[in-house]
Amino acid sequence: MASQGPQKLEEKLVCSICLEMFGTAVTMPCGHNFCMKCINNHWDKEEKEASLDKKDYTCPDCRQRFKKRLELRKNVALCSVVELIRSEEVQASSTERKTPANGARCSRHGQPLKLYCQEDKMCICCMCTVKECRDHHSILFEEERKRKEDSSERLKSGILQKFVHLMKELEECERGAVDKIEQEQATALGQVEENWSQLQDHLAMLTQHQQKAQELLTCVDNMKFLEEFLLLPSPSSLGVLPAVEFNVASTMDSTAKILTEVSKLLLEDLPNSLNPKAADAETKESTEPKVPAVVKAGPALPECELRAELLRDHQNLTFDPDTANKYLQLSNQNQKAKHTHSPDGLCEDHADRFELWQVLCSQSYSQGRHYWEVRISSHSIILGVTYKKIQRKKQAGRSFSIGLDGLSWGLQIREDCYLAWHKGQSHKIMEPLYKCLGVSLDYGTGILSFYGIGDKMKLLHSFHCVFTEPLYPVFWLCEGRTITLCQQN
Known part of the structure; x- marks a missing residue:
C-alpha cells in the first residue's frame, strides 16, 4: 500500500490537456489545474473559432465559462511539488531503465506491469504509456509471448522442412549418381562379355582349323594331301574388337563439383552460421x-x-x-x-x-x-x-x-x-x-x-x-x- 501513495500523487500532478506532469502549473477559479502554456493554447484556439460578438473562455475539465480571458498566475506550491517529484524521478531513472527483477510493479510509477514496450524491449505499466513510452507500440505480456513463441515455432518448422527437403533431394541425387555409375559399369561389362564371346567363337574356329591341319599332316598319300590341302579353308581374321570404356569420372565431373561445394557448405559454412561468435572470432583473427x-x-x-x-x-x-x-x-x-x-x-x-x-x-x-x-x-x-x-x-x-x-x-x-x-x-x-x-x-x-x-x-x-x-x-x-x-x- 505504501507504494500507491506516490503513484496517486503523480496522477494528480498530470495536466489533463497534454497528459504530462505540469510545466508551470496554474489554477483556475473553478479549482482545476493546468500547464500555463496548455491553457493559453486552449484559449487561443477558442478565440479563433469564436465570432467577434461572442467570445467566452472555458475550463477544459468542467466547461465553466468566463466572459473575460483570465490572467492566471503560477501556483508556487503546486510547482514545488512537481519539481520535487521530478527530481526523485530523475534519480530513479538512471538505474531503473531495465526490466524490474520481480517486475510485479513499475518502479517509476508503482502501477502493475501489464504491457511490453516493443521499442524499448521492456515491461511497462499504464502510466508509462502516457509518459516515457507514449509514442511507442505496446502490447500485453500474453500477446508478446505468443507472438515470440509463434515466430520461434514458424522458424523451427521452416528449418526442419528445409532440412527434410534437402535430405530428400540429396537422396534422389545419390540414387541418380549411383544409377549412372552402375549403368556405365553395366555397359562396360556388357562390352567385355561380347568381346569375350567373339574371342571364344574365334578360338573354337581356330581349334577346328588346327585339328584339320594336323589330320592332313598325317596323310601319307601325296595326291590326297595336295587335293585336301586345296580344300582347307584359311582362318578368317578376328579384326579389331570394340574398346571397353569405363571413364565414369569424366561423366560425373559436374556432379563431383556440386558435391564438393555441398560438402564445404555443410561441414564448414553451416556450423559457422550456427555458431557465429566463433566464426566471427576466427574471421577477425585471420584478417588481422x-x-x-x-x-x-x-x-x-x-x-x-x-x-x-x-x-x-x-x-x-x-x-x-x-x-x-x-x-x-x-x-x-x-x-x-x-x-x-x-x-x-x-x-x-x-x-x-x-x-x-x-x-x-x-x-x-x-x-x-x-x-x-x-x-x-x-x-x-x-x-x-x-x-x-x-x-x-x-x-x-x-x-x-x-x-x-x-x-x-x-x-x-x-x-x-x-x-x-x-x-x-x-x-x-x-x-x-x-x-x-x-x-x-x-x-x-x-x-x-x-x-x-x-x-x-x-x-x-x-x-x-x-x-x-x-x-x-x-x-x-x-x-x-x-x-x-x-x-x-
Missing part, C-alpha cells in the same frame, strides 16, 4: 595482420586429443626415388629429402622423374582414412596430394605443378602466410610458420586437411573434394630446404 613468427616444435610433439585421434590413422611414408628431381637428395632410408646445389650425377633418367623440384611418395591411397606428419627446415615448401599423372615437365613461368590443376591439392608454406592451391587458384591463410605439419586424408568423404603442430594443434585449411583416383603424397622444395617424413612405431 600478424607479425611472422616461428612455432618451434621440439622432439616431443604435443599430445592433444585431436592429434591422438589423428595418430590412430598414421601412415609411415617413404619417398619414391624414381620420381625425385635430380637436385633432391634422398637419405635416411628415403625418409628425408634435401634440395642440394648440385645435381646427382648417378641419377638415371626415368619416365616418372620430375623435371620440377618435386618428389612423390611410394605409398598411395584409394580408400579409408590416413594421416602423416612432416618436419620442414624452413618456409618455401609445398606439401600435398596428387593423382599419379601430375605434370612432371617444366613449363614456362611455373616452378611447381602442385595445385595448379584439378589433379592435385597443395599447401604452400611461405615466410608470412600459407597458400592453399587447387585448380590454379590459391586461398591465403594468415597463420605463423610451423616447423611440423600434419596431413589428414579421408578418401571416402573427400576431405583433405592440413594442420600446424606447435604448442597446440591448429587446423590451417581443409579441401572438400570427390576423389576418383589413387592419391600420392607429393612435395616441392626450394633450394637449401629439407623435409623429413615422421615415423611412428
Whole structure:
C-alpha cells in the first residue's frame, strides 16, 4: 500500500490537456489545474473559432465559462511539488531503465506491469504509456509471448522442412549418381562379355582349323594331301574388337563439383552460421595482420586429443626415388629429402622423374582414412596430394605443378602466410610458420586437411573434394630446404 501513495500523487500532478506532469502549473477559479502554456493554447484556439460578438473562455475539465480571458498566475506550491517529484524521478531513472527483477510493479510509477514496450524491449505499466513510452507500440505480456513463441515455432518448422527437403533431394541425387555409375559399369561389362564371346567363337574356329591341319599332316598319300590341302579353308581374321570404356569420372565431373561445394557448405559454412561468435572470432583473427613468427616444435610433439585421434590413422611414408628431381637428395632410408646445389650425377633418367623440384611418395591411397606428419627446415615448401599423372615437365613461368590443376591439392608454406592451391587458384591463410605439419586424408568423404603442430594443434585449411583416383603424397622444395617424413612405431 505504501507504494500507491506516490503513484496517486503523480496522477494528480498530470495536466489533463497534454497528459504530462505540469510545466508551470496554474489554477483556475473553478479549482482545476493546468500547464500555463496548455491553457493559453486552449484559449487561443477558442478565440479563433469564436465570432467577434461572442467570445467566452472555458475550463477544459468542467466547461465553466468566463466572459473575460483570465490572467492566471503560477501556483508556487503546486510547482514545488512537481519539481520535487521530478527530481526523485530523475534519480530513479538512471538505474531503473531495465526490466524490474520481480517486475510485479513499475518502479517509476508503482502501477502493475501489464504491457511490453516493443521499442524499448521492456515491461511497462499504464502510466508509462502516457509518459516515457507514449509514442511507442505496446502490447500485453500474453500477446508478446505468443507472438515470440509463434515466430520461434514458424522458424523451427521452416528449418526442419528445409532440412527434410534437402535430405530428400540429396537422396534422389545419390540414387541418380549411383544409377549412372552402375549403368556405365553395366555397359562396360556388357562390352567385355561380347568381346569375350567373339574371342571364344574365334578360338573354337581356330581349334577346328588346327585339328584339320594336323589330320592332313598325317596323310601319307601325296595326291590326297595336295587335293585336301586345296580344300582347307584359311582362318578368317578376328579384326579389331570394340574398346571397353569405363571413364565414369569424366561423366560425373559436374556432379563431383556440386558435391564438393555441398560438402564445404555443410561441414564448414553451416556450423559457422550456427555458431557465429566463433566464426566471427576466427574471421577477425585471420584478417588481422600478424607479425611472422616461428612455432618451434621440439622432439616431443604435443599430445592433444585431436592429434591422438589423428595418430590412430598414421601412415609411415617413404619417398619414391624414381620420381625425385635430380637436385633432391634422398637419405635416411628415403625418409628425408634435401634440395642440394648440385645435381646427382648417378641419377638415371626415368619416365616418372620430375623435371620440377618435386618428389612423390611410394605409398598411395584409394580408400579409408590416413594421416602423416612432416618436419620442414624452413618456409618455401609445398606439401600435398596428387593423382599419379601430375605434370612432371617444366613449363614456362611455373616452378611447381602442385595445385595448379584439378589433379592435385597443395599447401604452400611461405615466410608470412600459407597458400592453399587447387585448380590454379590459391586461398591465403594468415597463420605463423610451423616447423611440423600434419596431413589428414579421408578418401571416402573427400576431405583433405592440413594442420600446424606447435604448442597446440591448429587446423590451417581443409579441401572438400570427390576423389576418383589413387592419391600420392607429393612435395616441392626450394633450394637449401629439407623435409623429413615422421615415423611412428
